[in-house]
Amino acid sequence: MIAFVRRAMLFALYQMSILTGIVLLPVALFARQLGVPFPIHRVVERLQDAYEATETA
Secondary structure (H helix, E strand, C coil): CHHHHHHHHHHHHHHHHHHHHHHCHHHHHHHHHHCCCCCHHHHHHHHHHHHHHHHHC
16 A cells, blocks of 8 residues: 555655646756756656556566
């Protein structure tokens, strides 16, 4: 039961991080023009890896 809740929570966080990345895309593009990195991809990749790890367990 706890594994199911953890997997559901990671899935929700993963989806929310993707949505956040899409919403912040104009900000990221503007920051790139200024030379400032906007590392939202790190959050998405980490949550994806965590979700996939629960999928195989």
